[in-house]
Amino acid sequence: MTESSSGRADAAGPPPRVRVTAPRPGGGGASARPLPQHGGAPTSDIAGVYARSLIRSQLRLAIVFAIGFAVATALFVLAIALVPALDSSFVFGVPASWLLLGVGVYPLALTVAGLYVRAASRNEARYRSLTEAE
Amino acid sequence: MNPVIGYAAIAAVALASALIGFYGLRVSRTTSDFYVASRTVRPWWNASAIGGEYLSAASFLGIAGLILLQGSGGLWFPIGYTAGYLMLLLFVAAPLRRSGAYTIPDFTEARLESTWARRVTSTLVIVVGWFYIVPQLQGAALTVRITTGLPSWVGSVAVAVLVAVIVAAGGMRSITFVQAFQFWLKLTALAVPVVALLLIVGGGEPPAQLTPAEAFPPAAGPADLDVYRTVSLMVALLLGTLGLPHVLVRFYTNPDGVAARRTTVIVLALLSVFYLFPTAFGLLGRAFAPDLAASGEADALILLLPGRLVPGIWGELLTALVIAGAFGAFLSTSSGLVVSLAGVISQDLLGGSVRGFRIAAVVSSLIPLVVALSTESTGLAGSVGLVFAFTASTLCPMLILGIWWRGLTARGAIAGMLTGALLSGGAILGGPLLAAAVPVLRPFLEQPAAWTVPLAVLVTVLVSRADHRGIPRGADAFLTRLHVPERRVH
Numbered sequence: 001m002t003e004s005s006s007g008r009a010d011a012a013g014p015p016p017r018v019r020v021t022a023p024r025p026g027g028g029g030a031s032a033r034p035l036p037q038h039g040g041a042p043t044s045d046i047a048g049v050y051a052r053s054l055i056r057s058q059l060r061l062a063i064v065f066a067i068g069f070a071v072a073t074a075l076f077v078l079a080i081a082l083v084p085a086l087d088s089s090f091v092f093g094v095p096a097s098w099l100l101l102g103v104g105v106y107p108l109a110l111t112v113a114g115l116y117v118r119a120a121s122r123n124e125a126r127y128r129s130l131t132e133a134e
Numbered sequence: 135m136n137p138v139i140g141y142a143a144i145a146a147v148a149l150a151s152a153l154i155g156f157y158g159l160r161v162s163r164t165t166s167d168f169y170v171a172s173r174t175v176r177p178w179w180n181a182s183a184i185g186g187e188y189l190s191a192a193s194f195l196g197i198a199g200l201i202l203l204q205g206s207g208g209l210w211f212p213i214g215y216t217a218g219y220l221m222l223l224l225f226v227a228a229p230l231r232r233s234g235a236y237t238i239p240d241f242t243e244a245r246l247e248s249t250w251a252r253r254v255t256s257t258l259v260i261v262v263g264w265f266y267i268v269p270q271l272q273g274a275a276l277t278v279r280i281t282t283g284l285p286s287w288v289g290s291v292a293v294a295v296l297v298a299v300i301v302a303a304g305g306m307r308s309i310t311f312v313q314a315f316q317f318w319l320k321l322t323a324l325a326v327p328v329v330a331l332l333l334i335v336g337g338g339e340p341p342a343q344l345t346p347a348e349a350f351p352p353a354a355g356p357a358d359l360d361v362y363r364t365v366s367l368m369v370a371l372l373l374g375t376l377g378l379p380h381v382l383v384r385f386y387t388n389p390d391g392v393a394a395r396r397t398t399v400i401v402l403a404l405l406s407v408f409y410l411f412p413t414a415f416g417l418l419g420r421a422f423a424p425d426l427a428a429s430g431e432a433d434a435l436i437l438l439l440p441g442r443l444v445p446g447i448w449g450e451l452l453t454a455l456v457i458a459g460a461f462g463a464f465l466s467t468s469s470g471l472v473v474s475l476a477g478v479i480s481q482d483l484l485g486g487s488v489r490g491f492r493i494a495a496v497v498s499s500l501i502p503l504v505v506a507l508s509t510e511s512t513g514l515a516g517s518v519g520l521v522f523a524f525t526a527s528t529l530c531p532m533l534i535l536g537i538w539w540r541g542l543t544a545r546g547a548i549a550g551m552l553t554g555a556l557l558s559g560g561a562i563l564g565g566p567l568l569a570a571a572v573p574v575l576r577p578f579l580e581q582p583a584a585w586t587v588p589l590a591v592l593v594t595v596l597v598s599r600a601d602h603r604g605i606p607r608g609a610d611a612f613l614t615r616l617h618v619p620e621r622r623v624h
Contacts, residue, residue, distance in 0.1 A: 081357040084352075094350060095355060097206075101209050103413075106213075109402060109406070110402055113220055113223055116224060127619065
């Protein structure tokens with residue numbers, strides 16, 4: 001896979017067209033490609049340390065958010081199940097418990113997603129400021 | 135039902151998809167255009183296209199059918215289909231884009247430096263893709279049978295042929311346009327009828343067949359939860375999304391990792407809105423068309439309900455709209471899968487040329503057609519759920535460990551993928567027989583993901599640990615490449 005990434009997408013206007021060709025099977029794969037020679041290339045030990053710590057903090061972030069979502073969803077369902085009144089109070093002819101389960105998890109997922117993107121970008125910005133300060 | 139509506143709606147969608155496809159042909163000329171749309175696709179377009187591709191027969195018809203059949207247990211399917219993108223965002227989106235891999239096999243080979251790992255991955259991707267196309271063709275068969283009265287096979291053949299032609303002619307650039315169009319078509323095709331039906335039903339005419347208490351008994355409600363089955367289904371849907379070949383290919387068309395994340399969040403929002411409508415259809419169906427559950431036609435609920443509740447020409451127009459949306463769903467998911475399968479097959483077997491891509495596209499449409507014609511549909515949402523369980527047990531552990539754990543080796547990945555494939559494949563294929571002999575095992579065989587995924591991960595980790603000399607030399611550099619942000623233009 002060869003890519004000539006001459007420019008990244010800027011804020012305005014369409015992103016520049018980048019020519020991409022299919023990799024040849026058995027042709028060495030992506031590891032034969034030159035690594036990006038900028039901010040992140042592990043050109044020294046210290047750069048490797050920064051990169052590893054970035055990976056660790058991003059992984060921790062992803063796991064915390066995944067567990068957070070699972071726990072929040074489980075608590076939400078448990079709360080619905082533990083209030084029998086929700087089964088017998090009808091909104092537009094549908095029990096409130098059904099409506100809550102049918103609608104309630106999506107805002108939760110979106111909130112988690114939004115918070116995660118901010119936190120992940122913050123991690124990357126911190127990495128960038130560390131490596132560019134060198 | 136008036137068959138003219140069915141013919142008109144199906145012909146209109148087929149024509150529109152083909153026209154947009156061929157329009158794209160004029161701008162797609164080189165190999166790179168064919169494979170990844172030259173990476174000029176913006177997040178909104180890309181997200182619409184992912185949504186268009188992802189919302190399959192299971193989403194469009196199957197969820198409403200399942201809510202009608204099972205009650206609130208069916209509500210978990212759209213939750214899982216949507217939250218799968220949250221997992222994709224957390225663990226895969228940005229790193230996968232930065233890997234520079236176009237397909238999952240490309241990723242495997244680059245990460246593990248092993249052609250054998252690549253071959254196993256390619257085989258699994260092809261199996262997943264083919265078995266995912268089968269329910270789409272069966273959904274098309276159902277739609278054509280219900281709406282036109284033609285024999286079922288006509289629908290399957292029509293979709294398979296259309297998809298083969300569109301993909302072979304246009305490649306992925308045109309498919310991005312087609313898919314984005316399909317998302318908005320599908321959303322409109324459900325949203326407009328739902329709003330119309332709610333307005334009409336709100337007026338009190340026609341009366342519901344069941345009272346609210348009969349239509350929504352607590353015994354089928356959220357409180358009556360089968361914990362094992364629900365958890366296992368969630369594991370399958372949340373993690374299965376990560377390994378779907380047609381979804382991952384789209385991430386490669388993002389300009390960079392940050393755009394890949396933005397795309398994923400937009401997809402999450404689009405799906406959250408979309409799934410409100412099949413859910414509403416399912417709830418309406420429980421009160422207004424409970425007889426469909428008894429007659430075994432639950433998957434046809436969305437196609438039949440507008441005509442039943444709205445008399446005259448307006449009912450027919452709404453029916454035409456849902457038929458168009460349903461047909462759009464089969465076309466878009468199948469073509470997305472065929473694009474990604476054709477990419478894998480042509481690169482691995484046919485040298486990566488445009489001609490090879492076209493041959494592979496035709497082959498990838500025809501083989502699922504043979505399977506679809508020779509098997510019987512057993513509930514669209516359920517069969518797609520099983521494909522998710524298989525994907526979650528095979529491709530997902532390899533992807534997540536490959537992205538986050540430097541200790542993964544080719545042997546570990548292969549052992550894990552084969553373990554997952556044997557266990558989940560065995561549970562899916564041999565499950566009905568074994569469950570009849572040992573009824574206690576039934577839930578574990580019908581929803582295998584909760585035990586097959588952890589076992590596949592365990593085998594992957596143990597074999598990789600034992601094989602620590604097999605850690606690829608480039609592992610550290612590759613992981614750095616996955617996670618380090620791209621340079622910004624100053």
